[in-house]
Amino acid sequence: MALPLLLPLRAALLGAVLGPACAAVHFREEFTDGVNWQRRWLNSQHKPDLGMFKLTAGKFYGDPVKDKGLQTCENSKFYAISSRFKPFNNKGKTLVIQYTVKHEQKIDCGGGYIKLFSSDLDQKNMSSDSPYYIMFGPDICGSETKKVHVILNYKNKLYPIKKQIRCKDWDEPEYIPDTSAERSKDWNSVTDGEWRHPMIKNPLYRGEWKPRKINNPNYKGVWPHPQIDNPNYLPDLNILSYENISVIGLDIWQVRAGTIFDNFLITDDEEYAEDFGYETWGETKDPEKVMNIKQAEEEKKRERAEEEKRFRERFNKKVEKKKESGKSKLGRNTVQKEEL
Numbered sequence: 001m002a003l004p005l006l007l008p009l010r011a012a013l014l015g016a017v018l019g020p021a022c023a024a025v026h027f028r029e030e031f032t033d034g035v036n037w038q039r040r041w042l043n044s045q046h047k048p049d050l051g052m053f054k055l056t057a058g059k060f061y062g063d064p065v066k067d068k069g070l071q072t073c074e075n076s077k078f079y080a081i082s083s084r085f086k087p088f089n090n091k092g093k094t095l096v097i098q099y100t101v102k103h104e105q106k107i108d109c110g111g112g113y114i115k116l117f118s119s120d121l122d123q124k125n126m127s128s129d130s131p132y133y134i135m136f137g138p139d140i141c142g143s144e145t146k147k148v149h150v151i152l153n154y155k156n157k158l159y160p161i162k163k164q165i166r167c168k169d170w171d172e173p174e175y176i177p178d179t180s181a182e183r184s185k186d187w188n189s190v191t192d193g194e195w196r197h198p199m200i201k202n203p204l205y206r207g208e209w210k211p212r213k214i215n216n217p218n219y220k221g222v223w224p225h226p227q228i229d230n231p232n233y234l235p236d237l238n239i240l241s242y243e244n245i246s247v248i249g250l251d252i253w254q255v256r257a258g259t260i261f262d263n264f265l266i267t268d269d270e271e272y273a274e275d276f277g278y279e280t281w282g283e284t285k286d287p288e289k290v291m292n293i294k295q296a297e298e299e300k301k302r303e304r305a306e307e308e309k310r311f312r313e314r315f316n317k318k319v320e321k322k323k324e325s326g327k328s329k330l331g332r333n334t335v336q337k338e339e340l
Contacts, residue, residue: 023267023268023269023271024088024093024267024268024269025265025266025267025272026086026088026245026266026267026268027083027085027248027264027265027266028264028265028266028267028276029083029263029264029265030066030262030263030264030280031055031068031069031070031262032065032066032068034055035055037055040083041053041070041081041082041083042081042082042083042084042123042124043080043081044080044081044082044123044124044125044126044127045125046080046124046125046126046127047078047080047127049077049078050078050079050080051073051074051077051079051254051257052073052074053070053073053079053081054070054071054073055069055070055071056068056069056071056260057260058071058102058104058260059104059295060104060291060292060295061284061287061288061291062283062284062285062286062287062288062291063283063287066280066283066284067260067284067288068262069100069102069260069261069262069263070250070260070261070262071104071257071258071259071260071261072110072252072254072257072258072259073257073258074257075254075255075256075257076254076255077253077257078252078253079250079251079252079253080126080127080250080251081249081250082117082121082123082126082247082249082250083247083248083249084119084123084246084247085246085247085248085266086246087119087244087245087246088244088245088246089241089242089243089244089245090240090241090242090245091238091241092241093268094268094269094270095240095266095268096265096266096267096268096269096270096273097114097116097134097136097265097266098265098266098267098273098276098277099114099261099262099263099264099265100261100262100263100280101137101138101260101261102259102262103140103258103259104258104259104260105256105257105258105259106256107140107254107258107259108140108141108142108255108256109140109141109142109255109256110140110141110252110253110254110255110256110257110259111137111139111140111253111254112137112139112140112252112259112261113135113136113138113139113149113250113252114135114136114137114248114249114261114264115130115132115133115134115136115249115250116132116134116136116242116245116247116248116249116266117130117131117132117133117245117246117247117248117249118131118133118242118243118244118245118246118247119244119245119246119247120244121246121247121249123247126249128251130249130251131153131156132153132249133152133153133242133245134150134151134152134153134242135151135158136148136149136150136151137149138167139167140167146166146167146169147164147165147166147167148165148166148167149161150165152240153242174201174205175200175201175202175205176199176200176202177196177197177198177199177200178197178198178199178200178300178304179197180301180304181197181198181304183195200300200304203296203299203300245266248264248266262280263276263277263280263281
């Protein structure tokens with residue numbers, strides 16, 4: 001299921017307290033106009049073997065048009081694509097960056113984050129070395145790396161957020177009972193034990209789920225040395241202010257492709273962003289989940305049918321082998337009788 005990602009950044013106290021007089025939408029992308037997205041998004045040519053994107057709603061969706069987005073479609077590839085918009089600065093204003101990510105391939109290792117760049121970015125040569133203002137989004141690799149990046153550029157140095165923000169895990173068991181299986185007629189509870197449904201792989205399993213940690217109200221922290229005011233400290237109220245924000249880009253690596261990016265929004269109004277979220281992902285997430293579950297159940301039935309087919313084939317081969325073995329034994333007995 002697609003997950004919404006929202007990053008509200010308050011550039012200064014003025015923007016947080018007063019807020020914008022009216023919503024300024026700097027960038028909005030829903031990919032609802034077919035192939036025209038290719039006019040707005042430019043693939044980097046920094047490397048000749050970069051992965052390509054395609055426009056699709058994927059295998060399961062809530063709406064075949066609304067849920068269309070850019071999907072990675074080549075395994076073990078770097079991806080680099082970007083879209084340009086009118087430059088703006090966020091000084092004294094709230095900055096909201098929002099989009100949805102659907103890891104349809106049950107991702108094992110790969111990025112799902114975006115980057116914001118200045119207007120001087122060379123889009124044709126965009127790469128992981130290109131300087132950026134903000135990096136935001138999920139990064140998953142194995143069981144250890146499951147986090148949401150929030151990295152800010154301050155005076156040409158990158159500062160990642162200290163708080164750990166984990167990607168959403170899924171409360172689903174890895175194996176579930178195959179309720180379509182039936183006990184065979186020759187099952188003997190005395191000799192074979194109590195019959196139970198065989199276990200099969202859960203198609204909705206998303207890895208090990210761990211409970212979310214909360215702050216301990218009794219925790220006083222690690223004892224620090226007493227500190228005094230630094231006479232050389234100068235607070236910078238513009239620490240989150242950026243000039244000429246003008247490009248949004250996907251610069252990621254994926255081992256297994258299949259991630260869909262959609263519903264991009266950059267604005268200075270949190271209420272507008274929340275409404276946009278409800279109108280897009282909010283309307284399609286439930287039908288998408290229903291379709292996903294239905295497909296998983298159908299896949300389970302197909303796997304069960306294939307398993308039964310293979311079992312029948314193996315059983316028939318054993319029967320034929322026994323028949324051949326019986327014929328051969330009968331032939332030997334006939335020869336022995338004739339000799340006698």
